[in-house]
Amino acid sequence: MPDARDAQVISALIAELPEGTVITDLDSLQAYRRDRAEDPDAGVPLAVVRATCTEDVQVVVRIAAREGVGIVPRGAGSGLSGGSSAVDGAIVVSLERMREIVVDPSLQMAVVQPGAFNAEVKAAASEHGLWYPPDPSSQEFCSIGGNIATNAGGLCCVKYGVTTDYVLGLTVVLADGRAVKLGGPRLKDVAGLSLTKLFVGSEGTLGIVTEAVLRLVPAQRTPTTLVAVFPTVDGAIRSVVDVKAAMRPSMLEFMDRATINAVEDMMRMDLDRTAAAMLIVQSDEPSEVATAQIEEIERICEQHGATEVYATSDPDEGEALIEARRQAIPAVERRGALLLEDVGVPLPRLGDLIDGMRAIAERRGVEIAVVAHAGDGNTHPLIVLDPTDAAQRERADAAFGEVMDLAIGLGGTITGEHGVGRLKQPWLADYLGGDAMELNLRIKRALDPQGILNPGAIFADS
Amino acid sequence: MPDARDAQVISALIAELPEGTVITDLDSLQAYRRDRAEDPDAGVPLAVVRATCTEDVQVVVRIAAREGVGIVPRGAGSGLSGGSSAVDGAIVVSLERMREIVVDPSLQMAVVQPGAFNAEVKAAASEHGLWYPPDPSSQEFCSIGGNIATNAGGLCCVKYGVTTDYVLGLTVVLADGRAVKLGGPRLKDVAGLSLTKLFVGSEGTLGIVTEAVLRLVPAQRTPTTLVAVFPTVDGAIRSVVDVKAAMRPSMLEFMDRATINAVEDMMRMDLDRTAAAMLIVQSDEPSEVATAQIEEIERICEQHGATEVYATSDPDEGEALIEARRQAIPAVERRGALLLEDVGVPLPRLGDLIDGMRAIAERRGVEIAVVAHAGDGNTHPLIVLDPTDAAQRERADAAFGEVMDLAIGLGGTITGEHGVGRLKQPWLADYLGGDAMELNLRIKRALDPQGILNPGAIFADS
Numbered sequence: 001m002p003d004a005r006d007a008q009v010i011s012a013l014i015a016e017l018p019e020g021t022v023i024t025d026l027d028s029l030q031a032y033r034r035d036r037a038e039d040p041d042a043g044v045p046l047a048v049v050r051a052t053c054t055e056d057v058q059v060v061v062r063i064a065a066r067e068g069v070g071i072v073p074r075g076a077g078s079g080l081s082g083g084s085s086a087v088d089g090a091i092v093v094s095l096e097r098m099r100e101i102v103v104d105p106s107l108q109m110a111v112v113q114p115g116a117f118n119a120e121v122k123a124a125a126s127e128h129g130l131w132y133p134p135d136p137s138s139q140e141f142c143s144i145g146g147n148i149a150t151n152a153g154g155l156c157c158v159k160y161g162v163t164t165d166y167v168l169g170l171t172v173v174l175a176d177g178r179a180v181k182l183g184g185p186r187l188k189d190v191a192g193l194s195l196t197k198l199f200v201g202s203e204g205t206l207g208i209v210t211e212a213v214l215r216l217v218p219a220q221r222t223p224t225t226l227v228a229v230f231p232t233v234d235g236a237i238r239s240v241v242d243v244k245a246a247m248r249p250s251m252l253e254f255m256d257r258a259t260i261n262a263v264e265d266m267m268r269m270d271l272d273r274t275a276a277a278m279l280i281v282q283s284d285e286p287s288e289v290a291t292a293q294i295e296e297i298e299r300i301c302e303q304h305g306a307t308e309v310y311a312t313s314d315p316d317e318g319e320a321l322i323e324a325r326r327q328a329i330p331a332v333e334r335r336g337a338l339l340l341e342d343v344g345v346p347l348p349r350l351g352d353l354i355d356g357m358r359a360i361a362e363r364r365g366v367e368i369a370v371v372a373h374a375g376d377g378n379t380h381p382l383i384v385l386d387p388t389d390a391a392q393r394e395r396a397d398a399a400f401g402e403v404m405d406l407a408i409g410l411g412g413t414i415t416g417e418h419g420v421g422r423l424k425q426p427w428l429a430d431y432l433g434g435d436a437m438e439l440n441l442r443i444k445r446a447l448d449p450q451g452i453l454n455p456g457a458i459f460a461d462s
Numbered sequence: 463m464p465d466a467r468d469a470q471v472i473s474a475l476i477a478e479l480p481e482g483t484v485i486t487d488l489d490s491l492q493a494y495r496r497d498r499a500e501d502p503d504a505g506v507p508l509a510v511v512r513a514t515c516t517e518d519v520q521v522v523v524r525i526a527a528r529e530g531v532g533i534v535p536r537g538a539g540s541g542l543s544g545g546s547s548a549v550d551g552a553i554v555v556s557l558e559r560m561r562e563i564v565v566d567p568s569l570q571m572a573v574v575q576p577g578a579f580n581a582e583v584k585a586a587a588s589e590h591g592l593w594y595p596p597d598p599s600s601q602e603f604c605s606i607g608g609n610i611a612t613n614a615g616g617l618c619c620v621k622y623g624v625t626t627d628y629v630l631g632l633t634v635v636l637a638d639g640r641a642v643k644l645g646g647p648r649l650k651d652v653a654g655l656s657l658t659k660l661f662v663g664s665e666g667t668l669g670i671v672t673e674a675v676l677r678l679v680p681a682q683r684t685p686t687t688l689v690a691v692f693p694t695v696d697g698a699i700r701s702v703v704d705v706k707a708a709m710r711p712s713m714l715e716f717m718d719r720a721t722i723n724a725v726e727d728m729m730r731m732d733l734d735r736t737a738a739a740m741l742i743v744q745s746d747e748p749s750e751v752a753t754a755q756i757e758e759i760e761r762i763c764e765q766h767g768a769t770e771v772y773a774t775s776d777p778d779e780g781e782a783l784i785e786a787r788r789q790a791i792p793a794v795e796r797r798g799a800l801l802l803e804d805v806g807v808p809l810p811r812l813g814d815l816i817d818g819m820r821a822i823a824e825r826r827g828v829e830i831a832v833v834a835h836a837g838d839g840n841t842h843p844l845i846v847l848d849p850t851d852a853a854q855r856e857r858a859d860a861a862f863g864e865v866m867d868l869a870i871g872l873g874g875t876i877t878g879e880h881g882v883g884r885l886k887q888p889w890l891a892d893y894l895g896g897d898a899m900e901l902n903l904r905i906k907r908a909l910d911p912q913g914i915l916n917p918g919a920i921f922a923d924s
Binding site: 103105106108150151153157158161162164165174178179182184186187188189190191192193194195197198200201202204205217218219221245246247248261263268285286288289344346347348373376377378379411412413414415416417418419424428431432433435436437439440442443444445446447458 | 473485505520553567568569570596609619620623624626627636638641643646647648649650651652653654655656657659660662663664667668679680703706707710748749750751784788806807808809810823835839840871874875877878879880882886890893894895897899901902904905906907908909920
């Protein structure tokens with residue numbers, strides 16, 4: 001039963017927002033309760049507002065601020081850390097209808113609304129011979145707003161960097177409902193604090209991004225793709241380290257045996273099911289250099305015991321191989337529910353990380369499939385579980401925490417590109433240490449003193 | 463006459479810091495009053511502390527916090543916006559003795575202390591076949607700490623980005639004397655707010671950087687260099703826009719007639735003194751592609767009326783041409799004192815900016831020489847003045863402000879890479895607007911509630 005304040009909030013939203021933007025019926029609310037992390041603790045929102053413009057978002061934030069109600073911003077709902085899990089009694093602000101993309105080829109920039117999908121931004125850029133590099137595997141169904149919220153990475157980051165490297169400006173609705181423009185279409189701008197960069201990766205806890213100015217670059221050259229199959233994980237990891245030392249590949253991905261088999265089950269690509277590990281490497285250098293690089297990669301992989309190395313400069317064939325990698329998470333997902341990890345370490349510790357995860361899997365009696373942006377030292381261990389088996393769930397949860405502790409112990413991070421969200425919030429202070437955590441909290445309180453912006457994400461709900 | 467508090471501060475500094483680190487005699491203090499901006503309002507510091515380690519800096523900050531005394535951090539003193547101008551009665555913390563550089567080739571990273579020069583970091587990296595790209599023209603005598611404080615740019619940024627793109631981690635001494643480690647040797651890390659990025663470009667107003675983890679990349683290929691001479695500024699600017707639309711050059715620099723002549727006066731390089739403008743362009747692509755790009759640039763320049771185009775793949779000859787560009791500021795400096803500007807605009811407005819600056823120079827009766835990182839839309843108009851001529855100084859100051867107003871009107875910034883410092887602080891609020899300015903101040907107050915960190919830089923001294 002909604003109490004008096006809830007009723008007042010709902011009637012204010014309906015009165016002050018355009019018709020058709022406010023959802024309050026329980027059935028329709030269900031679709032907005034969880035993101036792809038399937039957070040078991042997700043709440044039931046008071047209302048969902050499907051904003052159509054910056055002003056709509058301002059209206060919602062003003063009402064929420066006045067009434068002291070929480071707000072959960074939501075893009076495409078593809079988040080993997082529960083950053084968009086609904087909170088009981090809070091308002092979900094969905095940006096899914098704000099999807100405009102305007103490319104300015106003379107500036108080599110795009111002005112985008114947060115609900116636009118990553119792949120849509122890429123497509124719009126490519127119409128002008130331009131490229132928006134960041135490429136999460138979810139690029140076909142993740143929003144650019146979510147990418148900005150988590151400072152998303154992807155496969156090409158090993159050469160081209162992450163989301164923050166391409167964000168030049170933001171329009172942000174602050175906790176008091178003001179909309180502020182930060183940065184803009186300028187390649188260099190150091191006037192004032194680097195607030196654009198501060199908002200990137202802040203997971204909706206400091207403000208709600210309603211527009212972004214993105215830097216585009218000339219189209220990527222058609223890459224050459226190499227796949228190498230290894231009888232040992234160790235050989236694959238040594239190859240990764242040596243490849244990184246020798247050149248700057250445009251992709252350097254790792255899949256372990258469990259992942260290879262899950263992908264093969266789903267896609268029937270004739271992958272070697274007996275292999276312990278597979279690397280997928282790309283070079284997008286001009287042909288002469290790419291050919292030399294691919295030969296060098298081949299040599300490195302063979303030196304570390306690769307049993308099969310295959311290279312192709314055919315773009316469709318290359319794309320099919322990458323697709324095997326991109327489908328790794330959905331493929332493993334067919335084996336059960338997933339606890340999706342995102343830990344990263346300095347590259348020389350990558351082997352120790354993978355060994356340690358195998359030990360955790362054995363000790364806890366759970367399956368952990370490992371896929372990794374290996375060139376960045378960023379891994380996605382996928383803990384498979386049967387959600388109806390309470391004892392297994394408990395063991396999987398324990399393994400989830402132990403993987404993060406392991407990464408911290410190796411000088412690594414608890415999240416490389418998915419964000420802290422709600423699922424990793426309990427580990428953040430351990431990772432950052434007391435002083436850095438306190439510094440985070442000081443910024444949070446300075447910008448959101450009431451604590452209404454995405455309560456429970458990154459920071460414990462106060 | 464030092465008052466009682468001053469005496470107490472000095473004796474605490476001497477008592478708590480290693481011998482030889484505290485300077486208080488008036489003669490020796492002089493050398494620490496100004497940076498390269500030659501701020502006429504620079505004060506006289508109470509003391510200079512030449513810190514040897516993070517702990518020294520912590521000691522100074524704790525004493526300053528306890529006594530409510532300001533601190534001005536200082537690197538190599540090469541700043542161009544007065545960010546290191548001394549403040550009467552404040553302590554200057556000089557990082558000039560903290561110059562350690564440790565390169566880890568397996569990580570492709572360097573851990574550096576702030577006093578190390580940019581060129582020293584580059585040299586240390588190159589011993590391992592690695593490269594630290596950011597390259598301010600002052601690279602031989604600017605410190606990496608100053609580069610981080612201002613988020614410095616340079617010539618190769620048009621392809622390789624600015625300082626923030628290479629900073630992975632920082633050790634920062636906060637306003638209460640705690641030292642906190644942010645980020646670290648991880649290529650991807652989104653755990654918590656992007657505080658590393660917030661401190662880059664904060665000009666010592668939020669904390670004092672005492673160590674940085676920098677990302678290195680494989681050594682740059684030897685670039686091919688092209689110089690084009692134009693009878694009109696317009697032809698040069700049109701060429702810049704077309705080159706940027708067609709490719710991603712690794713350098714794209716502009717010099718106007720006044721600059722060409724000043725450089726020729728100093729260096730005797732046989733530059734065309736009658737030219738209205740000169741472009742210096744580089745491609746560092748593999749040879750086949752570089753050759754094609756240079757041919758395309760040649761075609762573009764000729765199409766826009768270039769009277770002479772000269773290309774060389776000889777590295778020494780290329781370096782000599784770039785040196786002409788790097789020496790532009792010292793060369794113009796021989797004509798008088800300089801008010802050094804750093805305004806930038808979106809690339810399509812670059813012609814309007816340069817036209818507008820010419821009009822300001824005529825109206826105010828001052829000489830403005832223009833050198834520009836043209837590919838980034840970032841210009842350095844150099845206002846030449848005789849500092850002993852009060853009336854001219856007044857006209858030059860007026861022109862200085864008008865150039866910033868012009869840039870703001872064209873959608874540009876008041877500083878692209880030099881920082882706000884003290885010289886541009888009065889223009890910051892105009893540029894940012896009230897809401898963004900208030901947001902800046904909120905962060906400043908949250909991290910430095912007493913206002914002791916670099917008082918008067920970026921923000922008005924309260």
